[in-house]
Amino acid sequence: MFKKVLIANRGEVAVRIIRACRELGIPTVAVYSEADANSLHVSLATEAYCIGPNESAKSYLNIPAIISAALISGADAIHPGYGFMSERADFAEICAKHNIKFIGPSPESMQLMGDKATARKTMMSKNVPITPGTGIITDVEEAKKQAEKFGYPVIVKATAGGGGKGMRVANNAEELEQNITLCRQEAEKFFGNPDVYMEKFLVNPRHIEVQIIADKFGNVIHLGERDCSIQRRHQKLVEEAPSPAVSTDIRKKLGEAAVRAAKAANYEGVGTIEFLLDKDKNFYFMEMNTRLQVEHGITEMISNIDIVREQINIAAGNKLSVRQDDVKLYGHAIECRINAEDPDRNFLPAPGEINGYITPGGFGVRVDSHVYSGYKIPPYYDSLISKVMTWAPTREEARRRMYRALKEYVITGVKTTLPFYQELIEDEVFIGGNFDTGFMNTYKQNK
Numbered sequence: 001m002f003k004k005v006l007i008a009n010r011g012e013v014a015v016r017i018i019r020a021c022r023e024l025g026i027p028t029v030a031v032y033s034e035a036d037a038n039s040l041h042v043s044l045a046t047e048a049y050c051i052g053p054n055e056s057a058k059s060y061l062n063i064p065a066i067i068s069a070a071l072i073s074g075a076d077a078i079h080p081g082y083g084f085m086s087e088r089a090d091f092a093e094i095c096a097k098h099n100i101k102f103i104g105p106s107p108e109s110m111q112l113m114g115d116k117a118t119a120r121k122t123m124m125s126k127n128v129p130i131t132p133g134t135g136i137i138t139d140v141e142e143a144k145k146q147a148e149k150f151g152y153p154v155i156v157k158a159t160a161g162g163g164g165k166g167m168r169v170a171n172n173a174e175e176l177e178q179n180i181t182l183c184r185q186e187a188e189k190f191f192g193n194p195d196v197y198m199e200k201f202l203v204n205p206r207h208i209e210v211q212i213i214a215d216k217f218g219n220v221i222h223l224g225e226r227d228c229s230i231q232r233r234h235q236k237l238v239e240e241a242p243s244p245a246v247s248t249d250i251r252k253k254l255g256e257a258a259v260r261a262a263k264a265a266n267y268e269g270v271g272t273i274e275f276l277l278d279k280d281k282n283f284y285f286m287e288m289n290t291r292l293q294v295e296h297g298i299t300e301m302i303s304n305i306d307i308v309r310e311q312i313n314i315a316a317g318n319k320l321s322v323r324q325d326d327v328k329l330y331g332h333a334i335e336c337r338i339n340a341e342d343p344d345r346n347f348l349p350a351p352g353e354i355n356g357y358i359t360p361g362g363f364g365v366r367v368d369s370h371v372y373s374g375y376k377i378p379p380y381y382d383s384l385i386s387k388v389m390t391w392a393p394t395r396e397e398a399r400r401r402m403y404r405a406l407k408e409y410v411i412t413g414v415k416t417t418l419p420f421y422q423e424l425i426e427d428e429v430f431i432g433g434n435f436d437t438g439f440m441n442t443y444k445q446n447k
Contacts, residue, residue: 001316002316003075004027004029004046004073004077005026005027006029006030006066007029009067009079009084009086010381011039011385012384012387013292013368016290017308018041020306027047028046029046029073030044030049031049031050031051031060031069031412033052033058033059034059035378035381047071051068052065056380061085066085067100077100077103077315079311080291081291082294086291086395087110087114089111092104092105092110101316104315110290114160114290115195116159116160117136117195119288120197122264123285125171125374126261126264129284129285130284133199134146134199136197137156137180140180143180143198144176146320147173152170153170154176154201156168156169156170156176157197157198158185159196159197160191160192162435164233165187166191167183168182168183192315204437205276206277206437207229207231207236207274207286208228208244208274208277209226209293210274210275211223211225211299212262213271213305214267214268214314216314219319219323220262221323224251224329225241225243225254226240227244229435236295236337237337237424238424240398241301242302242332243277244331245277245281245433246277267290269314270291270292270311272288272289274286275291292308292311297366297389298334301333301389302330302331303327303328310322329390331398332397333398334389335387336402336421336425337384338387338417339384339416340377340415342415351377352376352413352414353380354371356376356410357412359409360408360409364398365388366390366391369387370386371385388402388406388409388421402425403422403443406418427443429443
């Protein structure tokens, strides 16, 4: 096992990893920007080092500063969490050059699955269903011909994209030409790679993702699916496990396809295979996230498996502690992401000082957070305050428990999305479970 783990991240995910390390008896190293000097992860870690000023580019994305902190502290492993350095193959390579274990997949796997056009080709070779699409677009006129063949609408995507950046839907040839140019510009700006590709756009599908875990001995398991269909601008708002739209038969096929996908990438660690499910219950590979997911907690609740603990053990060279036959999924879990945003002002970020903070509790309630009364939410990063998760034997019981938890939750001093979620959880369409990725458009119109 590792002697010491540095967490190259901040906020609730850094706290989550520190807790897992503590239970494994591993000392931890926190890194922080000047803005995060009073963050909870700094006080919980065994030791902590400031790695730069407020801006992410000068701190949490500052590779020399992170590596220096690891070398000074004697850390022999780095956990990247999610976001920031978590899907940077070059960072993983630099860690290896300094004899520091990157707790994640190999650079080769990240490169293979991180480039979405290449990933699609790999999936085709392993009979994982994909939507009709192209490779990297080099000729706009040829792309127009392909779009006519697929049928509009189509979506242009950055091959290195994520988080809704570098993605645009085109309904005709004129829009396609414009969107190829715009997506290339966005891809260069956000990911340093201007390459884009195109695929058939499924109108209002369900967004389903499957959690996989793989060790270096070739063992790969899946922990069922999560439904992430309720989104705003491609950003997930509510997640639940399992999906109310997935039958036992489809769940089996999804899991098998996800395992094939992971094996095709020679994958090691935790990851998520993302699919789109159409109205006829056909599913198609969309992409792979080669990291821990924000919403991993709800899968932990229905599987009773500590995903972060497994991730650390695998990175240390150990075998998976469970086999596929050992995985028993029970009950239903729901997650709501609470942000410092103003829902009445188009979810405008609302940084500031929290002057009152009381979390919900009780059986089947979990709150992952890094804030406290007196904590100042900085304006430089994602505004996530916490993830509220509830579990119960049935979906309706989990939903009612979530409503109760959200009504108990008190956060004062800043605007939050709590009121938005309190209404959404009581919405008739959500209660029925018959929603898709177009839910928020309809929901907003009805409010």
